[in-house]
Amino acid sequence: MAEPPVLIRQDEVEGLLHYKDLIPRLEVALGKFSKLDSAEVIQPVRTTVPLQKYNGFLGLMPAYLVHEDILCTKLVCFYKRESGSTLPSTQATVLLFDPEYGNVKAVMDGEVITAKRTAAVSAISAKLLMPAKSEVLTILGAGHQALSHYNVFTETFSFKEVRVWSRRKETAERFAQSTQGHVTVWESVEEAVNGADVIVTVTGASEPVLFGQWVKPGAHVAAVGACRPDWRELDDVLMRQAKVYVDSREGAVAESGDIILSGAKVFAELGEVLNGTRPALREKTTVFKSLGMGIQDAVSAKLVFEQWKNKH
Numbered sequence: 001m002a003e004p005p006v007l008i009r010q011d012e013v014e015g016l017l018h019y020k021d022l023i024p025r026l027e028v029a030l031g032k033f034s035k036l037d038s039a040e041v042i043q044p045v046r047t048t049v050p051l052q053k054y055n056g057f058l059g060l061m062p063a064y065l066v067h068e069d070i071l072c073t074k075l076v077c078f079y080k081r082e083s084g085s086t087l088p089s090t091q092a093t094v095l096l097f098d099p100e101y102g103n104v105k106a107v108m109d110g111e112v113i114t115a116k117r118t119a120a121v122s123a124i125s126a127k128l129l130m131p132a133k134s135e136v137l138t139i140l141g142a143g144h145q146a147l148s149h150y151n152v153f154t155e156t157f158s159f160k161e162v163r164v165w166s167r168r169k170e171t172a173e174r175f176a177q178s179t180q181g182h183v184t185v186w187e188s189v190e191e192a193v194n195g196a197d198v199i200v201t202v203t204g205a206s207e208p209v210l211f212g213q214w215v216k217p218g219a220h221v222a223a224v225g226a227c228r229p230d231w232r233e234l235d236d237v238l239m240r241q242a243k244v245y246v247d248s249r250e251g252a253v254a255e256s257g258d259i260i261l262s263g264a265k266v267f268a269e270l271g272e273v274l275n276g277t278r279p280a281l282r283e284k285t286t287v288f289k290s291l292g293m294g295i296q297d298a299v300s301a302k303l304v305f306e307q308w309k310n311k312h
C-alpha cells in the first residue's frame, strides 16, 4: 500500500522554493513544451468550471513531464473581486503524484507556487525581450503577483527606478512600504508608465488599464492578469502594435481576452525563443501574455518536494 501524502504548508513552500533554482527549470520545461512532442510533455489547456454565483472559476491544471516523470495537477479558484473586497482573488492547491503507482505523494499549498512561478516566467520573458538598457520598471497592481514580480525582477535585474500604480492609492502605498527597496507610488497609469522600459500588469481588471499610446516604443510588457476570454488588461492599440509572445499558443487563443478580442497575432511562445526557433525582437515593443501553465506548477512542485525530502 502506498504511503499517505505529505502535506506541505504555505510557509514551508515559501522557504523551499527559490528563484535561482526555479528559473532554469522553468526555462527547460518551456523549451520542451514548445517542441510540441507529446512523448515529452502532456498538458491539456486547463478546464475551467464557472462559479457564477461568486464571480469566479475553478481551474484544473494537470501536466505530465514524461522524461522527468513528474505528474501533477493544480486546482485553482480565481475570482473577479469588487474594489475593497477582503476575499482572496486566487486560492490554489497542488497535488504531486507517483506516476507509476498512481497515488498522491504530496499535497502542497499552491499560492506561493502560483505567485513565484508566474513571476519567474515573467522574468524569463523580460530577460529575453526587454530593451538592452532597461532602467525603469512599472508595476500596475499591488497584490500578491505584484509582490512576487517585484521580488524576482529586482533580484534578477538592476532597475534604477521602480514604480507602482494601483486603483486605490492606499493599496499602492502599502505595497511600497512592504518592499525591500524604494518604490514610487503614482496616481495615474499614464504617468506611471511614462518612459518605462518594462511594465508588469498584475491587476484583477476585466477592462483595459494599459493603453498603447502611453507605452514607450520598444518597451516590454509582461501581462499577467485578464485570464479569461472576455477579460482585458491591454487595449487594442497596444496588442496590435506589439509583437505578442505567449507561454502557450493553445492556452492563449482559448483564454486571453487581450488576444482574442483585439485580433492580435501570436508571434511566438517563450519556449520557441528559448529553443532558438523564433527570434527575440528586443528592439520592438513586446507583450508577453501570460496565462499560466500546468507544467510550471509541476516543475515547481517537484522542486519543493525534493527540497522537502532533503530536510526530512
Ligand SMILES: NC(=O)C1=CN([C@@H]2O[C@H](COP(=O)(O)OP(=O)(O)OC[C@H]3O[C@@H](n4cnc5c(N)ncnc54)[C@H](O)[C@@H]3O)[C@@H](O)[C@H]2O)C=CC1
Binding pocket: 078, 079, 081, 088, 089, 090, 114, 118, 141, 142, 143, 144, 145, 146, 166, 167, 168, 171, 202, 203, 204, 205, 206, 207, 209, 223, 224, 225, 226, 227, 290, 291, 292, 293
Ligand atoms: N498568468 C498567470 O499565470 C496568473 C495570473 N493571475 C492573475 O493575475 C492577477 C493578479 O493576481 P493577484 O496579484 O493574485 O491578485 P490580488 O487580488 O492579490 O491583486 C490584484 C490587484 O489588482 C487590482 N485590481 C483589481 N481589480 C482591478 C481593476 N478592475 N482595475 C485595476 N486594478 C484592479 C487590485 O486592487 C490589486 O492591486 C489576477 O488577474 C489573476 O487572475 C494569477 C495567477 C497566475
Ligand SMILES: O=C([O-])C1=[NH+]CCC1
Binding pocket: 059, 076, 078, 090, 114, 227, 291, 292, 293
Ligand atoms: O495559472 C494560474 O494559476 C492562473 N492563471 C489565471 C488565474 C490562475
